[in-house]
Amino acid sequence: MYDFEFVKVGSLAEAVAALKAEGAQALGGGQTLIPTLKQRLAQPAKLVSLTGIAELVGVSASDGVLSVGGATTHAQVAREATAYPALAELASHIGDPAVRNRGTIGGSLANDDPAADYPAGVLGSGATVVTNAREIAADDFFRGLFETALEEGEIITAVRFPIPQKASYQRFAQPASRFALTGVFVAQYADGVRVAVTGASENGVFRWSDAEAALSSSFAPEAVDGLSVSPDGLIGDLHGTPEYRAHLVKVLTRRAVAAAG
């Protein structure tokens, strides 16, 4: 790991100011960034730790919306997001217990790993990503592999999830890494169903619109029976072919609908 200057700030305003420096980068829980630095795949001049900013930590629910602070750990969401059980369940399977005690929702979303779990929950819920500068709809936030709508120095302060009537996240874990080989988040709202898929596409998380339409008219596992997912643009690697992932999308969607009840 190359050396860097480390700064820990106590407020959002200080973080925004510190991130204006040349080569500065935000540090959440570090569960992806520190391994990346160890491999010398990044070389920030300065890391600005966001973990000491109390206003960025917490889970609360009101008026049908669950709000999660950007620096809230996966463990805290798993424990406290009782108003949105499917999201709590998603958070409870990220990484392992020690990783969940450090990793944060803002860090995960800003990194936008194509196999990360949170992007499926955020896109599948039609959530709003709130930053120090603006609010970004989930549909506009994810831009491809490790790419988001975030500008340089922009900090995720919170994520607001409309709480659905029913929801479930189903993932097929890659047996060695336990990352989602494919994961599907299904959420039913009064105005329709959303289906978001992670781990499968070369362009990162995406919505399966055919399934959304079918499930919006009939919320039952059989509703997707007649549909198929094209393997074009899906990931092929030693863990699974594009065809295999396409199959998993459908299987996991069925399972998610069944589990959502």
Add this chain to the structure above:
Amino acid sequence: MPSVSMTVNGRQVSGEVEGRTLLVEFLRGPLGLTGTHVGCDTSQCGACVVHVNGQDVKSCTMLALEADGAEVRTIEGMANPDGSLGVVQQAFQDNHGLQCGYCTPGMVMTAAALLEKNPDPSEAEIRAYLEGNLCRCTGYHNIVKSIQAAAAALR
């Protein structure tokens, strides 16, 4: 160089570190607490698990400066004040919960963290909680038995 201070196993410590110094490097180097092991160095194996403010974390994937002002507990802090083995450590010895011993400090710290949250875990809950701790010798059965015995002894 920036300075860092924290409480480790009840003792106030401080030192100078680089921005990039990992918590495990600070513990094992300047503090000489070599009970915490580095296995994979990629936050997968869990040999480096310690408690920071009561939470189990992988000390190979946390910067030392992030622990500034924190309460840190390592495997050395699990023994009784007279130096005899603590309850979780003794349970591992009694149940042959270790063979080569490399993963053991992380296993003990993870087990202790689980038992603080859940004093009566099922076997399935124990196995699930060990997801981030790898053992290449005993195949987990005796580790699970050790944690069950420790849970019973602590209740």
